[in-house]
Amino acid sequence: MIDFSIREINKRDTKYLAELDKVCFAVPWSEQSFIDETENEMAYYYVATVEEIPVGYIGFWKVIDEGHITNIAVSPEYRRKGLASAMLEKVIKAAYDNNLYLLTLEVRKSNLAAQSLYAKYGFESLGERKNYYHLPTENAVIMTLILGDN
Structure with missing residues (x-):
């Protein structure tokens, strides 16, 4: 296992996340897209860091009582080390904490x-x-994922 932490994203992360998206996706988000998400009241984004450097992220939108996971990405050299699972667990917990009925x-x-x-x-x-x-x-x-009435 690798030593990493997960926290909410901030505007200082957006440049790193845009670069990570270029590595992970054929159609990556721009830095401005990530900046916009930090200002979106419906958006919840978390970043996984190793020695304070972002190496993965996950985000979801909360719409009434539903959540929609928009993206999950992990830098190739950190895959299969538990980061995606930990980030997914963080989002599922956040969904429960926000009384969401389901995640898609x-x-x-x-x-x-x-x-x-x-x-x-x-x-x-x-x-x-x-x-x-x-x-x-x-x-x-x-x-x-049906979370039910919680």
């Missing part, structure tokens, strides 16, 4: 490792969004 997300149909991670935490596949992703074009699997 989309994941590439070919990303079986991520689907397996989400299933481990109780997310279930509810269907697909056709041609949701680009570069390459691919369907998204819609996954949902």
Whole structure:
């Protein structure tokens, strides 16, 4: 296991997160997108750091009594070290703390490792969004975790 911490993101993180997105995604978010999320009252974002350097992040939007996980990313050299699980646990706890009924997300149909991670935490596949992703074009699997009335 690696020594890391998880905290809420701030504007100082946005440059690092935009660079991380370029490594992790074919269509990355811009630094301005991350800045906008820090100012969005519906957005909750957390960053995983190693020696104070951001190496992963996760975010979700709270809309009434539902949460939607927008992104989860971990730098390639820190994958399979428990960061994604810890960040997902942080979001699930935040969802409970905010009395959310459910959490949803989309994941590439070919990303079986991520689907397996989400299933481990109780997310279930509810269907697909056709041609949701680009570069390459691919369907998204819609996954949902029912938290219930809490």
